[in-house]
Amino acid sequence: DSGVTQTPKHLITATGQxxxxxxxxxxxxxxxxxxxxxxxxxxQFLIQYYNGEERAKGNILERFSAxxxxxxxxxxxxxxxxxxxxxxxxxxxxxxxxxxxxxxQFFGPGTRLTVL
Amino acid sequence: xxxxxxxxxxxxxxxxxxxxxxxTYSDSASNYFPWYKQELGKGPQLIIDIRSNVGEKxxxxxxxxxxxxxxxxxxxxxxxxxxxxAVYFCAASNPAGGFKTIFGAxxxxxxxx
Numbered sequence: 001d002s003g004v005t006q007t008p009k010h011l012i013t014a015t016g017q018x019x020x021x022x023x024x025x026x027x028x029x030x031x032x033x034x035x036x037x038x039x040x041x042x043x044q045f046l047i048q049y050y051n052g053e054e055r056a057k058g059n060i061l062e063r064f065s066a067x068x069x070x071x072x073x074x075x076x077x078x079x080x081x082x083x084x085x086x087x088x089x090x091x092x093x094x095x096x097x098x099x100x101x102x103x104x105q106f107f108g109p110g111t112r113l114t115v116l
Numbered sequence: 117x118x119x120x121x122x123x124x125x126x127x128x129x130x131x132x133x134x135x136x137x138x139x140t141y142s143d144s145a146s147n148y149f150p151w152y153k154q155e156l157g158k159g160p161q162l163i164i165d166i167r168s169n170v171g172e173k174x175x176x177x178x179x180x181x182x183x184x185x186x187x188x189x190x191x192x193x194x195x196x197x198x199x200x201x202a203v204y205f206c207a208a209s210n211p212a213g214g215f216k217t218i219f220g221a222x223x224x225x226x227x228x229x
Contacts, residue, residue, distance in 0.1 A: 002159065002161070004159075033217075035219075041221070041222075042205065042219050042220060042221040042222050043160070043205060043219040044219075045216060045217065045218070045219070048216065056216045058216065090159055090160070092159075103148055103209045103211060103217060104150065104162060104165065105150070105162070105217060106162065107152075107159035107160045107161070108159050109158060109159045110158075110159050
């Protein structure tokens with residue numbers, strides 16, 4: 001168990017809908033990362049937050065957005081869902097060790113999103 | 117943009133044999149290289165990592181090597197066991213610009229008993 005929790009585990013919805021995925025980082029970790037993993041694909045970095053602020057952005061669609069709250073949990077919002085958005089969505093967290101320090105990420109169990 | 121290439125995409129070995137997975141990265145500023153193991157239905161789990169000031173690191177049956185000049189790093193698993201069967205991902209991380217980590221496409225390892 002990595003200490004990172006994600007809810008829900010499974011989500012089934014229809015095209016055009018909006019969903020929210022939730023992530024709680026490991027105790028003490030300030031950074032949260034979101035990744036998308038499509039069927040038999042690698043991990044695509046979406047976005048990173050550090051202590052409530054957006055730190056880095058990857059290939060995140062404009063229909064997707066995220067935020068990190070004062071208690072450090074994060075939410076990924078996916079709107080106007082399309083069939084191709086069906087995937088596993090992982091959250092990871094890491095501790096801040098100072099500028100230029102190494103970045104050990106610990107992953108949650110993921111949320112499986114199915115868009116019908 | 118930055119990318120990480122990983123080979124092979126699939127690897128099948130006999131129990132007890134060694135397995136080697138290779139990765140090449142493009143961002144010369146990367147200085148941290150973790151390896152993750154993902155079992156079916158689970159999130160990736162960090163199994164070993166190497167930092168740019170080290171050429172090799174070993175942890176029991178697992179070892180990683182790094183060649184910064186060639187921008188190449190490898191995972192070596194010796195005396196493979198059926199429970200080693202999983203998907204393995206390499207990654208390269210650049211602490212500048214937000215600790216963005218780029219993952220390889222993954223290697224599906226099958227260990228036959």
